Amino acid sequence: MRLGVAALPRNSSFRCLPAQDERWEPPPPPRAGAMLGGGARAAKPSFVSYISPEEIHIKEPIEKEVNPHLLPGELLLCEASTVYKYMQEDGSNRGTYGKLVCTNFKISFLDDDSASDDNEPQFKNKIVGENDITLQCVDQIYGVYDEKKKLLTGQLRKYPEKLIIYCKDLRVFNFCLRYTKEEEVKRIVSGIVHHSQTPKLLKRLFLFSYASAAPNNTDGRNQTVMFETLEDWRDELERTKGNVKYKAVTTNEGYRVSEKLPLYFVVPMCISEENILKYDGRGIPIWCWSCHNGAALLKMSAFPKEQDDSTSQTQKAFLDGIYKTISKPPYELLKVDDLSSSLPSLQDIQTAYTRFKQLFLIDNSTDFWATDVKWFSLLESTNWLEIIRRVLKKAIEVAECLEIQHTNVVLIEESATDLCCVISSLVQVMMDSYSRTKSGFQSLIQKEWVIGGHCFLDRCNHLHKSEKEEAPVFLLLLNCVWQLVQQYPPAFEFTETYLTVLSDSLYVPIFSTFFFNSQHQRDTNKSGESLKTQSGPFRFLTVWDWSVQFDPKAQAFLNNPLYAEKPKPDKSQRKTTRFKHQRQLSLPLTQAKPSTKRGFFREETDHLIKNILGKRIGKFINCSDEPPNSLREFYESWHSKPVDYHGLLLPRIDGPEIKVWAQRYLRWIPEAQLHGGGTIATAAKILDLMEEVQSLQVKMDEERSQAVSGDVHSVPMLRNSARLSSLFPFALLQRQSVKPALPTSTWKDLEDEDDLVKRDDEFVDLSGDML
């Protein structure tokens, strides 16, 4: 082992790399039939074996056919052998030979050595392995021809010697095809490009083959509310006490109103069925959530811009009527916020994210350090963090209207399924502590996004139909929620790992959750096929069943051990504090005051209606006489009080507070890892301390209590390994040996190998000069 340890620093941390051309050169493949043994590796001086020779010889060279692990309904489409996969991390030519396969679900690299899987990561996805890329997860594919990178799309005339696959979860795979048979190269390259980059029919999604082949018996009701039934909506109304003024309607049964609207939804009591039917649901305020003081968050899809004057006149009159009805008592004052004018456009978001993700799609270490010099200015120029900030700010604005000004807020957007979803979800996460539990958050996503009709298929461009429609709207929400999670960890039942895993699930086409544009699309496609198959309608999996992807041990990483759970017996107490809160912050609930304001509001409405005719529906109406800095005041006064983790939660949005979601974006970049550091070190320390306290408690109560929770040993991963990566648990998926922490004791071992030390000293100077 000594050799391994001594040689480590050279490969890992020193940035003295082999010359460019040499770097791309993989070692020759092993002789046909023979397994890659220690000899083959040791022969190449640039290789460093971390296994002692003895260990290698134990391994018998078995002639073994490596076969991909196929899911039910998964078909092998093409394969190529002797493909060399570079290890991304160090930019050297280290790597492994194996087989590259493409199925109707994934692209997979099968390591020839994978037989000995002693390095099993503790946080493992059962569906998508370390070397698997689902077809929907492929972002871009590049071919390398004579050191030149070329984007591969559609038909190919020439076949590359190297293949670089950029994934949407920000992994980068480098494959060398130099030693692969020509026909195999042709087949695998065109296969991969065809299946992952060309337009597809919906029915060709793996979802359908999986659903028809896999007996779906995972029907264990989880706590997530799916919002597929009228009951679910009524329960939600009751939970938020919105049932006095709002009703769940069945008008859209059979999708009579619109295919974009869910089967059931909630509108103000006073809205009639005719009104809903009149413009296919446009211009109708749809209820999202009710605040504890009765103020509600609504969303509305706007009328498209009409050239025809008379049409817009009637639309205007219609809207006017609607606004009038819902601003009468018992309804609160109304604020209209047109998100298309107050937030960045979807194109802006897409552009920013495209630039942002480039910072993390790094080919190799050299590229990383080359761009690292300009990291801060590059980050700034993407504008992504600024967009996150604007979205959070908008959510605070809406929260202030609901909480302080006690007004209803209507969010308006063309289809009310993109930025409306982001803002309404964020507002609920901030204001409703139920949305910060795992099941609450999942129900929220279900309500606002999945049933709410966010076009996941188009926005993720799963079918490669049109790039114009693509926009990472859902990712934007997760990024915003992550900001809150990292600012107030004890307020959330889930961890950032949960959010990361959820974002990855966007590209795993075995769940129906993120693979339809609307409830209608899902329902029709589910039943349409049912006649042909005997098994009845498809029973799609939902992503909320985490047991499909993770075993219980891995699922533990999704739960926040520091979550400050709501103390149950204190329920009454909480109510009183809420009351207090209300008294302090909200306007009094008297009839007199609002009515005077209502008069004021009417003028504003007229003003609004004048504007509608002009260009846009409803600019933000400032219906109150508050000074414009009331928002700032709200923000600052909230921040000057201690946080109630079960109450209102406002994100800090000042520049430095908005951070890069390191776990998601940096997890595959070893250069950005801290071994034994980062927030995870703090977490480990806290858990250590808690465990110690617990065990002392146990000792004290020994004779009395025998029913001590067994939870103590469910954090062994944090406990045992002294130095975890800051990107834990993901970094474990990487080869761990890259940057070991050298304990001081090994210095002694180095003593008697003076020549080694001297050699490494040469590297010292070299690295210094390179920098």
Place this chain on the structure above:
Amino acid sequence: VSVPTGERVLEEAAGARQRCGNGGGSVPGTLLCTDRPLPTLPQAPGSRGLIHAEGEVALPCIHKLVAGNGDIFSKPKVLTAASTLKFIPEELAVFCRDFRLLHFYFPENGLAPQAFRVSQGGAEVLYSLWGTPRLWGSLTPHPWLPSQVANAIAQAREAAAWLGDTAEGPDGWSYPSEASPEEEEEEEGLSTTLLFESLRDWEKELQRLGAAGWRVSAVNERFDMAPSLPQYLWVPSGLLDHDLKRTFAHFQERRVPVSAWAGPGRVGGTGRGMWRHHPISLAAPVAAPWSCKVGAPGWEMEKDGGGWKGAPPHCLVPPEPSDRDLNCLLASLVQLLGDPHARSLPGFQSLVQREWVAAGHPFPRRLGLLCRDAPREEAPVFLLFLDCTWQLLWQFPADFGFTEAFLLALHDSSFSPYFSTFRFSCQRHQGTQGGLLGPCQPRPGLLLPGTAGPCIRLWHRCYLRGLPQEQVLGKLGPGGSALGGSRLGGPSLGGSQPVLLLGLGVRLDLTRVHPGNPVSVSSSRDRWMDGGR
């Protein structure tokens, strides 16, 4: 007005109000400009907080004084000792070097400017605001002259700077005059901060490092060989004082290469002086420790060489006219990475004492505390070091024996004239330990900091603390975000130890832990800073 005994009020203005935040709120109080003799401070009954109370600022810590008439930020008038005001100031803003902004206004009487000379009697002048209504109520009203106060502050500031300069020689704080005897006799061991003012400290440290082949040389005991080098030097044991003396002349400012640190089991050191430009007789003994500077070959060289944003790589350091800036920085960073002891509180203090104070880093000049110095001499090298240390601290919160509050205190005390160096911590330890000491015993082993862009962060609790939203109670700091792992629940956790602090702003309050509520974590800089109150 109750001021601590021994402190004299030079000027005061009651009826002042201090603005808080942006909200327009304000606190009434009296503005005082006092002198405060050095020796009484640590024991002073009125000393609140760690270094200074909320409304207190030491004169050298004042960066800029601005007066105005309701338009202070649009039409600021910067005050200096010489300036006379042509208008009646109603507002006074104090921009502090520790990034605070104190903003006062005088609603009742912005009064006529009147030149006011501060007697030069006190070397240290303290200016403070007593913001509590209680104190305010106890005052007897008399005509206040805010502009006098403003002038007094401006003048006293310059006076303090000059005085400090003449009293302590060209390097200001470089030579702590004499160590007080009781400190010398303090309990020995790793828990003590070595001030490196005596031969014994140097020998003790060399012993701790187990550096064979090196010895302490007293050749510079009377500062006659090199005035800016420490009294005692670590030199290769093969080198006799006689040889050493001969070589002094070859180096700029007569600073010979000396060892800074030895890695465990293997001798190492950081060359001082411009040895590369004088490959004379010393080259051989010096080159040897250089090339095997630390035990693990070159890891740290690499880190230092490439890593620290803002700090040039060691090998490429342009010949410094003096070796007392970047060498201090890199030598101490290397030791922080490699020597766990340096990551404990006493170890860190010893490190600063040895690498910065004894090594002769020109603090006042670099921090711009001496007004007459050319601004070109100003360079916050020591603050850069503190920032680097903070980067390490946030990257490895569990590896440090001190907290962010300690670094902040150190940062702010850089501008305080009370402390020649770490005396404050020795004497004030008892009261404030809870806030400064992390719970962690530094773990053995090297630290390998992330040097990539995403790993470098803004030290927002330092630089942004003037912003109201940073001064928040009960918020969880960045160190608290986490984690995977599973929930800890079950039995009630009650602890004998009420509060545990982690390196980076996380506060684990075990008294609040009960069955339904597995654990509450909160953090607050302010609360720790209040540790001593």
